[in-house]
Amino acid sequence: xxxxxxxxxxxxxxxxxxxxxxxxxxxxxxxxxxxxxxxxxxxxxxxxxxxxxxxxxxxxxxxxxxxxxxxxxxxxxxxxxxxxxxxxxxxxxxxxxxxxxxxxxxxxxxxxxxxxxxxxxxxxxxxxxxxxxxxxxxxxxxxxxxxxxxxxxxxxxxxxxxxxxxxxxxxxxxxxxxxxxxxxxxxxxxxxxxxxxxxxxxxxxxxxxxxxxxxxxxxxxxxxxxxxxxxxxxxxxxxxxxxxxxxxxxxxxxxxxxxxxxxxxxxxxxxxxxxxxxxxxxxxxxxxxxxxxxxxxxxxxxxxxxxxxxxxxxxxxxxxxxxxxxxxxxxxxxxxxxxxxxxxxxxxxxxxxxxxx
Amino acid sequence: xxxxxxxxxxxxxxxxxxxxxxxxxxxxxxxxxxxxxxxxxxxxxxxxxxxxxxxxxxxxxxxxxxxxxxxxxxxxxxxxxxxxxxxxxxxxxxxxxxxxxxxxxxxxxxxxxxxxxxxxxxxxxxxxxxxxxxxxxxxxxxxxxxxxxxxxxxxxxxxxxxxxxxxxxxxxxxxxxxxxxxxxxxxxxxxxxxxxxxxxxxxxxxxxxxxxxxxxxxxxxxxxxxxxxxxxxxxxxxxxxxxxxxxxxxxxxxxxxxxxxxxxxxxxxxxxxxxxxxxxxxxxxxxxxxxxxxxxxxxxxxxxxxxxxxxxxxxxxxxxxxxxxxxxxxxxxxxxxxxxxxxxxxxxxxxxxxxxxxxxxxxxxxxxxxxxxxxxxxxxxxxxxxxxxxxxxxxxxxxx
Numbered sequence: 001x002x003x004x005x006x007x008x009x010x011x012x013x014x015x016x017x018x019x020x021x022x023x024x025x026x027x028x029x030x031x032x033x034x035x036x037x038x039x040x041x042x043x044x045x046x047x048x049x050x051x052x053x054x055x056x057x058x059x060x061x062x063x064x065x066x067x068x069x070x071x072x073x074x075x076x077x078x079x080x081x082x083x084x085x086x087x088x089x090x091x092x093x094x095x096x097x098x099x100x101x102x103x104x105x106x107x108x109x110x111x112x113x114x115x116x117x118x119x120x121x122x123x124x125x126x127x128x129x130x131x132x133x134x135x136x137x138x139x140x141x142x143x144x145x146x147x148x149x150x151x152x153x154x155x156x157x158x159x160x161x162x163x164x165x166x167x168x169x170x171x172x173x174x175x176x177x178x179x180x181x182x183x184x185x186x187x188x189x190x191x192x193x194x195x196x197x198x199x200x201x202x203x204x205x206x207x208x209x210x211x212x213x214x215x216x217x218x219x220x221x222x223x224x225x226x227x228x229x230x231x232x233x234x235x236x237x238x239x240x241x242x243x244x245x246x247x248x249x250x251x252x253x254x255x256x257x258x259x260x261x262x263x264x265x266x267x268x269x270x271x272x273x274x275x276x277x278x279x280x281x282x283x284x285x286x287x288x289x290x291x292x293x294x295x296x297x298x299x300x301x302x303x304x305x306x307x308x309x310x311x312x313x314x315x316x317x318x319x320x321x322x323x324x325x326x327x328x329x330x331x332x333x334x335x336x337x338x339x340x341x342x343x344x345x346x347x348x349x350x351x352x353x354x355x356x357x
Numbered sequence: 358x359x360x361x362x363x364x365x366x367x368x369x370x371x372x373x374x375x376x377x378x379x380x381x382x383x384x385x386x387x388x389x390x391x392x393x394x395x396x397x398x399x400x401x402x403x404x405x406x407x408x409x410x411x412x413x414x415x416x417x418x419x420x421x422x423x424x425x426x427x428x429x430x431x432x433x434x435x436x437x438x439x440x441x442x443x444x445x446x447x448x449x450x451x452x453x454x455x456x457x458x459x460x461x462x463x464x465x466x467x468x469x470x471x472x473x474x475x476x477x478x479x480x481x482x483x484x485x486x487x488x489x490x491x492x493x494x495x496x497x498x499x500x501x502x503x504x505x506x507x508x509x510x511x512x513x514x515x516x517x518x519x520x521x522x523x524x525x526x527x528x529x530x531x532x533x534x535x536x537x538x539x540x541x542x543x544x545x546x547x548x549x550x551x552x553x554x555x556x557x558x559x560x561x562x563x564x565x566x567x568x569x570x571x572x573x574x575x576x577x578x579x580x581x582x583x584x585x586x587x588x589x590x591x592x593x594x595x596x597x598x599x600x601x602x603x604x605x606x607x608x609x610x611x612x613x614x615x616x617x618x619x620x621x622x623x624x625x626x627x628x629x630x631x632x633x634x635x636x637x638x639x640x641x642x643x644x645x646x647x648x649x650x651x652x653x654x655x656x657x658x659x660x661x662x663x664x665x666x667x668x669x670x671x672x673x674x675x676x677x678x679x680x681x682x683x684x685x686x687x688x689x690x691x692x693x694x695x696x697x698x699x700x701x702x703x704x705x706x707x708x709x710x711x712x713x714x715x716x717x718x719x720x721x722x723x724x725x726x727x728x729x730x731x732x733x734x735x736x737x738x739x740x741x742x743x744x745x746x747x748x749x750x751x752x753x754x755x756x757x
Contacts, residue, residue, distance in 0.1 A: 239752050254755040259748035266747055267682045271656040278659050292655060299652030344645060351648040354630055355638065 005064060007071055014075035017048065022079040024237070024325055027184075030082055031328050034183045038082040045083060046114020054092050059108035061092070066218060070225040070280035077229030077336075080328045082184040084117050086222055086339075087144035091118030091152055093218040094163060098205040103165060106200075107150060119148035119188075122340050123216060130155040130164055130197055136172075137192045143339060145188035146177040153190070161208035165201050172196070182331040217290050219340040220297035224276045227336045228269065231304030234329035235265050238311040245316075258314060265307045272300045291353045298346040305333040360384065365417045368432050375439050378418075382447035385412055390450050391720070394713045399575070402454070402714045403488065403530050409450050410485035419483050420459055422613060427463065427475065428483035434669040441613055445620035453576070453715050454527045458482045458489040460614065461535060465553070465606045469594040474555065478533065490531035492522040492538075492556065492580055493603065499524070500742045502537075503547045503600060507582060509538035509554065516540070516554065516592070518562075518585040524736070528565050528578035531558050536587075537603055540596050553599035555591040562586070572728045574712050607737065612664045615683060618733075619657055621719040622691065626654055628721075629698065637701035646697055653690050657683065678751050685743040688733035691718055695727035 021044055030037060045051060054069050055061020062068075069089050076085055092111050095104050110116035119142050126139045139153060151173065153164040166173060172195035178187045205211040239262055242253035252258055279292040308330040312319035319326050337343065362381040367374035387393065397405055413419045421440040423429020432440075452459065462482060466475050481487030498505040507520025518538055528534070534556040541550030558565070562585035567575035594602045630638055630647060637643040660683050667675035695718070699706045706723035713720040718729045734740045748754045 239754065242754060251755060253748075254757045256745070256757050259752075259754050259757070260741065260744040262752060262754070263685070263744035263747035266752060267685045270679075270682050271653075271660055271686055274659040274663065275652060275656040278655070291651075295652035295655060298649065299656070343649075347645040347648040348641075350651060351638070351644045354627075354648060354651060355634070357627070 007067055010068060011071040011075065014072055015078065018075055018079040018081060022081050027080045027328055028323065028325050031183050032322055034082065041081060042083050042114065051088055051114035052112035054089060055108050055112040056096060059104060059112060061108065061112040066221055067280045070221050070276060073222045073225040074229035077226035078233045080184050080230060080332055084144035084147045084186065087118040087120055087148055089222050090120035090215060090219055091150060093215055094120060094152055097214050098203055098211050102200060103203060107165070116149045117147050118150040118152060119144040120152040121154045123212065125154055128153055128155040128164060128192070130157045130162065130202065133197060134194050135192050135197050136194055139190040141178065141187055142190050143185060143187055145175050145190055146186040151190055157202060157204065160204065163203040164197065165203055166195065170195055180335065182335040184328070184332055185335060213290050214284060216340065217284065217293040220293040221280045223336050223339055224296040224300040225280065227301045227304040227333060228273050228276050230329045230332055231269050231307050234308050234311045234326055235262065235269060237325055238262065238314050241315060261310060261314065265310065268303050268307065272303050276300055291350060294346045294350050297341065298343045301333065301337040302343055305337050308333040362416050365430050365432065368436055371439065374436060375443060378440060378443040381416055382443060382449055386447055386449045391713050394450065394715065395711050397714055399714065406452065406454050406715050407485040410452065410455065414483065414485065419485065423463060427479045437613065438616065438665055441617040442620055445617055445624055448624060451716050453717050454488060454530060456614065457491045457526065457535065458487065461491060461606050462489045465535060465593060465602060468605060469602050474593065478555065487532040488527055488530045489533045489535060490525045490528040492525055492534045492536040494524045495521060496523050500739045505537055505539060505551065507538045508542070509540045509552055511540065515586045515588050518582045518587060520582050522580040524577050525580050526577045528580055529567050534558055535606070537599050548600040550597050551599035552596050553593040553602045554587050555593060556585065556587055560585050572712055572725050574714065612661060612668060612680065615687060616661050616665060618717060619661055619687065623654055623658060625719050625721060633701065643701045650694050650697070657687055657690060681743055681746050685740055685747065688730065688740055691730040691733055695723065695730050698723050699727055
């Protein structure tokens with residue numbers, strides 16, 4: 001572990017690169033016409049070692065933890081960067097936590113250098129019965145699947161929960177992209193048509209529930225961090241706009257009714273960022289790690305989606321256009337709310353944990 | 358019983374210090390203090406509050422945040438925080454009536470008082486005999502405090518005060534008042550020409566009228582001042598310098614008050630789920646609403662802890678913006694949470710019960726706590742003022 005790495009400096013370097021390579025004009029243009037620019041951005045990220053962040057050093061990574069990953073996802077959220085980093089973060093978490101030495105050796109170095117992009121099934125995604133050597137199944141709505149080289153699917157074998165670690169190029173595997181309103185992320189239907197399952201493709205955890213929670217925590221933090229970055233960017237851009245846009249002979253930022261709204265948003269984001277950073281900083285085995293991560297996810301994604309909604313309104317008519325940026329954050333914000341556990345699902349889990357405390 | 362406690366000797370060993378306070382609280386705080394206090398009449402209130410302060414004084418914790426020089430324990434800030442944490446966790450009685458006495462008066466006198474003033478007034482606070490109130494707000498000067506009009510006219514060796522103060526907490530129990538009055542009505546700005554006085558509440562010409570509040574209690578009062586004479590020696594700082602001193606008075610509680618308040622709520626929050634185990638926690642909607650509050654409460658606690666850590670490291674370099682965010686968020690959070698409890702508990706929460714005097718928002722009498730939560734969004738600069746501060750001073754939006 002590299003304890004001597006200054007996370008603040010790391011966060012600054014993320015922001016600096018993305019500010020230069022993925023400025024707001026680019027994000028707005030990409031939203032209207034998604035294209036190969038995302039591929040280039042991914043390559044630049046990989047070259048800088050960002051894809052290697054949480055991969056252990058012995059597999060070619062930087063061996064940093066959840067807090068570092070949170071800073072990266074926050075910066076990606078700020079830029080609304082169209083890269084499948086969530087899949088990579090979660091695949092690394094999955095393999096590090098429960099992969100066999102062979103699985104780790106095969107996939108982690110390639111995740112680290114960015115040559116392999118991954119997609120990891122959400123808790124609500126279809127579970128594949130992998131009892132036989134050949135498997136057929138359909139898994140709809142898998143996030144990051146269209147660009148993935150590696151698919152991590154939920155399965156069962158011998159009555160136990162397992163994971164299927166399948167290369168996208170394996171015979172019988174196909175992925176069909178589903179159009180999303182948020183064009184900065186992708187969703188796809190994975191079809192397995194008589195896919196041969198070797199033992200090498202099966203990841204059988206000792207503690208399946210523990211592994212599920214560990215993945216849920218990592219996903220919750222990554223998504224909450226992405227959300228907070230997006231929320232801060234949406235609000236800051238809106239405040240800038242309020243300082244220049246004039247109506248009735250005054251800049252609209254001088255109207256108290258509008259000022260009070262953004263003051264509330266700002267305070268909510270300051271509080272929310274503290275919660276995300278705290279949750280990301282807890283050790284995975286801290287008894288409150290999952291509780292605070294899920295709390296952060298449901299709260300921050302909700303708060304940011306609400307703020308993004310108001311940013312459209314505070315922009316007035318232009319907030320309704322594709323040319324202005326707020327819609328990008330609203331769409332990504334709404335997706336963040338829905339990914340890896342809806343709010344009600346997480347609240348039920350949080351209530352269970354609070355009751356058991 | 359029988360055990361003697363020596364909390365202060367544990368300073369230097371945080372876990373031991375914490376344990377000693379815990380043991381002392383367990384042995385000292387009666388489990389039924391709420392019920393006992395609930396039956397107390399307003400006229401008997403001061404006596405029981407003084408008794409509790411006296412219990413604390415015996416172990417050196419009447420004024421945990423005071424320096425040794427003036428009768429405090431002189432313990433590091435980190436240990437002061439532990440005291441507040443443990444008092445909240447043990448659900449020990451609060452000392453709302455002493456807020457001005459324990460925080461505002463010393464903060465003002467330590468920095469701006471003369472040696473004579475400190476000698477004369479601070480001892481009465483540590484011994485609980487003196488209760489102080491604050492004569493800042495006026496009917497025409499609430500959040501816009503600098504608009505105050507109460508006049509102080511110099512005549513020989515005293516000032517003659519005329520005017521009216523309002524929202525003065527515990528004024529009917531108070532022995533002394535921290536009074537702001539205008540000594541020069543012709544200042545260039547409205548902040549100029551305000552002076553800061555110590556007023557003995559027994560002085561002729563003072564008429565205190567309690568204000569019945571929405572909870573049925575009267576924790577604060579109006580003070581009518583009719584030719585009240587204050588000796589020149591009771592002026593704090595220089596004449597006309599009252600506004601600056603008042604600003605430091607209001608900012609020197611160093612987050613401890615709100616920290617204590619939020620920690621008390623965090624404790625209460627846990628009890629609420631436990632108490633509702635067979636009640637509203639079985640209702641899926643209420644259960645979710647309750648679970649959602651956890652994130653907000655955590656984020657508040659984290660912000661306050663961050664502020665306290667910054668203050669401990671260097672009070673002069675602590676974030677000037679964090680207290681404003683905390684103030685803006687805490688009140689509305691408390692209002693929504695207490696309102697949630699009203700809805701979840703239904704009609705039982707709406708039945709009248711005698712209040713617990715001297716307790717803030719954590720009496721766990723649902724309607725009272727809900728109603729009292731407004732104190733946090735109105736007092737000390739309303740939340741609308743906080744929003745102006747954030748939008749103009751932090752976000753750089755122009756004044757309207």
